[in-house]
Amino acid sequence: MEKEKHSHDHGHNDFTDYTAAVKAYRESFASKEDVLNHAPDPAVREMVKYMDEQGVENCFDRFDKQKPHCTFGLAGVCCRICSLGPCKITERSPRGTCGADADLIVARNLVRAAAGGVAAHGARAREVMLTLKKAAAGEVDLPIVGKGEVKSIAAAFGLSTKGKSVEELANEIADILLEDMSRTVPGPHKTLNAVATPERKSTWEKLGLLPVGSYHEVFEALHQTTVGTQGDWRKAMDQFMRLGITFFMNSVVGGSIASDCLYGTPKRATVKANLGALKPDTVNIAIHGHAPMLATKVIEAARSEKFVKMAEEFGAKGIQCYGICCSGLSALYRLGGVIPLSNANGSELVLATGALDLWLADIQEAFPGIMNVAECYKTVVVTTTESNRLPKAEHIGYRRDLEDLDTLPELADKIVTQAIESFANRRDVKRQIPPHAMEAEVGFSLETLDAHYGCMERVASAVINGQIMGIVNLAGCTNTRVVHERAIVDIVDILLKNNILVFTNGCASFPMAKLGYCSKKDLSKCGERLQIFLNNELPPVWHFGGCIDNAHAVATFREIAGYAGHQMKDMPFAEVTPEWSSEKGVGAALAFRMLGFDSYHCVHAPVQGSKKVHDFLYGGTRDLMGSCMKVDTDPKKVAEMIIADFAEARSNLCWR
Ligand code: SF4
Ligand code: FE2
Secondary structure, three states, rough: OOOOOOOOEEEEOOOOOOHHHHHHHHOOOOOOHHHHHHHOHHHHHHHHHHHHHHHOOOEEEEEEEEOOOOOHHHOEEHHHHHHHOEOOOOOOOOOOOOOOOOHHHHHHHHHHHHHHHHHHHHHHHHHHHHHHHHHHOOOOOOOOOOOHHHHHHHHHHOOOOOOOHHHHHHHHHHHHHHHHOOOOOOOOOOOHHEEEHHHHHHHHOOOOOOOOOOHHHHHHHHHHHHOOOOOOOHHHHOOOOOOOOHHHHHHHHHHHHHHHHHHOOOOOEEEEEOOOHHHOOOOOOOOOOOOOHHHHHHHHOOHHHHHHHHHHOOOOOOOEEEEHHHHHHHHHHHHOOOOOOOOOOHHHHOOOOOOOOEEEEEEOOOOHHHHHHHHHOOOEEEEEEEOOOOOOOEEEEOOOOOOOOHHHHHHHHHHHHHHHHHHOOOOOOOOOOOOOEOOOOOOHHHHHHHHHHHOOHHHHHHHOOOOOOOOEEEEEOOOOOOOOHHHHHHHHHHHOOOOEEEEEEHHHHHHHHHOOOOOOHHHHOHHHHHHHHHHOOOOOOOOOOOOHHHHHHHHHHHHHHHHHOOOOHHHHEEEEOOOOOOHHHHHHHHHHHOOOOOEEEOOOOOOOOOHHHHHHHHHHHHHOOOOEEEOOOHHHHHHHHHHHHHHHHHHHHOOO
């Protein structure tokens, strides 16, 4: 009897030839030359040119030196999970040593990226939850500012409030948030139960996707994706989706609730944004990262009479704080007066202005590359946590067990003193300040919008009657693969002209704030109907703050959908992260898809090496979640997709 051949006939060789797709994708990558010529922000173009003349390297130089980028990495088929490898999938070797095929390797890599995103936002959220608990217990001298938020969250969690002080309730809320995050014994997820719509909850439940909590799901993600464990790419994608839910419920919403209780909800304010707002004669402190605790104290100290006087004695005209990335944004809408300068990828350009005396780097997106530029321009960099140390930086931080949070005011005093001394030591450093700045209105949230409109009914009717054709949440990082901030601006220009309203937060919100999109001065950027709706009262792009303020954006979407009488998944709503790059970016877009929003991008996920995972993400999830991921490297095509998809959603709802 002829021996049966078990080689190619049992689905073992469904190799996806990714080489042409990866090559074409790689060829679309931007260069520093493109940034110099085509970045939409003149301050960015001028600073890249200036750094070039000065011979100081930045991320655009380093990206060019990385070319050509690794084919296997881009396709997602490089596996380094065990030391039988590293393995790469090619036509000649369609399986790794353990037998994993491209589908499994691509899926496992995605799961691990999403787990990284959950952990990153989650670690930040945990610190704020713990701070809330310590503040409630009186262990640290921090007032509970968001008294109204404490009461409404207590009601949403079903806590009995009778006879309890705000502090007691805040303590109970902190316990619930921490328990939901770190649960080991499966039980009800109280944050999810309070926040998810019944439709979403039942969709997730039917698919077996309800998460235990973020600690467990990250733990399980790492477990499942280790060698010789999960062998089914589709089951790995279930864990991916679970991570999306826990990303939103624990890392984003949990963190946002804790921040709002502790520091209060956002307030609207108008500021000047961009490098032209840098003051040449004040002590200048940049606030960079994502953790509000020390950043807030530093801003308060910088405004105190004691330090303003000290700065004047050193010849400065006061002390000014600036925002880089997200801690700057959240401090701005809570405390006002913080000038937004740049997202994370632009940090080196900010340092090269020579105008910063001290750079406070807390957690996440404080790239190691900033140190070289800081050294060139004699800027003191201060790190504040053990999770985010930078060699050669000063470290003035709290302990990793947070047992010394009561010393925050002393740490802040030390940091501001250093900034003033640095000002005195840096008088010889040349300031190169590009003269570009625009007015920006910040601090949008459901609360501030309710205060403006009474409730969201007015916005919902505008969506129904077509004054607003749809609403996108514009967020995410920037990415050197595309021309810095160009994709963001190009997409928004087309959307606004087509009467699509834009919410924004996080790194993508910087070009909006810097280039006048968050100001009501220039409503001609919008189509006629959107202009009528905005009525010279509000700007075309509504700025919701830092990346975790996705929570506030979603609360607003949910309210609008409620007044319109439909599920969010059926509304003309979308998540747009044109230039996403970090693992948190994977998590954020995924979280929105789990909520039923399509997500749109100009940057590919590393899935070109697996047709199955590619098709699942870019279409297959629609039947499960009512949403999927859509990518085109051309921003105009992305905008056209959104417009067409909103037209279809409107026609399904019988709206013109
Ligand atoms: Fe190779 Fe499998 Fe080890 Fe990955 S887990 S490195 S595919 S042997
Ligand atoms: Fe951020």
